[in-house]
Amino acid sequence: MDGISPLITCPTRSTASDDLAAKRLFNKTQRTEEHRNGTPLMSNAKSQVDDSVFEVPTSNSPYSDVAKYTHSHTLSLLQKRRHTSRNSSGAASPIPHPRSNFRLNSVLSDDRDRSTSVQRQSALIMAAAKNLAFVFDIDGVLVNGDHAIAKAHHALHILNGDNSLGIRIPYILLTNGGGMVEKDRCTQLNEILHLGMPISPGQLIQSHTPMQALKEYYSTVLIIGGEGERCKKIAQHYGFTDIVVPHDILAWDPTISPFKKLTPAELAAANPRDFSRININAILVLSSSRDYATDLQLIVDLLCSSHGRLGTVSSDPVTERIPIYFSHGDLIFPNGHLQPRMSQGAFRIGLEGMYKALTGVELERIIYGKPERAAYVYAEEVLARWMESLYGEGSKLPENVYMVGDNPASDICGGNMHGWNTCLVRTGVFRGEKGKNDEDHPASFGVFDDVLEAVIAVIRKELGNDLKFEWNPRAQNHIFEQDKDHIRQ
């Protein structure tokens, strides 16, 4: 099965008038031709397209998800299945180079000088600390909904320098959650966790964060999912120039979704245009759909259209089909309900089934988020920038990276595939018997009751037993004290 690639379906950039844009378009067009001619899309783990974006080849999944579930639709079977990647063969996921201008850079040269006293006290521990980093999942590890998980606060305080030597140990957050701008999510997390040193947007990767790279490929996009206008705001924040949301289309043609009636407020907020004269270049599902009937109808209409022009029907459902991207592939998520609730993956599988039934062909799509490769490659980019913020330019990516997660099928599966150490905690999705690892995706460093237990075990292994986990007011903790007012962006 040939995978879709934005290289194949890349529309002409309407704003490609400057030399750089023209060069980018040329590179992408050239790579499209390479792909069509059978040349491997990429020979390395990543291939640079231009200065701001590079592409990560997706892992292969030989069978469509919908085929696997044709005869087994129970949640228990879904939960037991093994999987690695859900992406189509040969596809690539573009991701951006993260920004490196964290404000922390401007103060750290001074801090590094002053922190030399700490290094003198324990050079070996400091060296080991610089070679260690944590990557935390959020939901089920640090928070559950709007509540902090017990001891998560303590675990992050230790990493923020609340230890006997005042050492800061780097960590970033990698979540399949989303639906709000990164800065807003950090504000929400900081209110829940009450950290002395707030979490910065430079430490946070949501499922849709790497999808900002797609703005380089598509001028007009349909944004699906999320509460109210939040996902439109996310797309604007990422720099997409021409954003369409379902309500814009419904306001233009109310008959397109027969069971949905816009409220006066929704109608007033919509931006109707003559969509029979506009090509939508790609569909981006940034968060879970809040209106399955309308969203599925519009997506199917566009996938069956000629080059994304509503009102048309393509004579060839493959070559004229516009691409569709999903921010993650999770089938279910835990909330306050007794059983887990359906998530974006369930929506996608429903769409795949409808599309196959209507056209007779498989729907090819790109999925971001854990456990997909792009999420982990992008996380390393973010971690590298964060290390520079903490320790200055030229800092190396740590050799000892520990993924701490609650979901074996995403956090642990992806971390293992990417060569990280993995810790599974028992405060979220995974509720296996105490002392037992997950059978399908066992955590390489073990199973822990909570994130604090995992953090302490990792520090003991990597830094030894000399570091104490109590706040010592006499410790030289210059970085902690100096940075906390500067780390906000």
Ligand SMILES: [Mg+2]
């Ligand atoms: Mg989780």
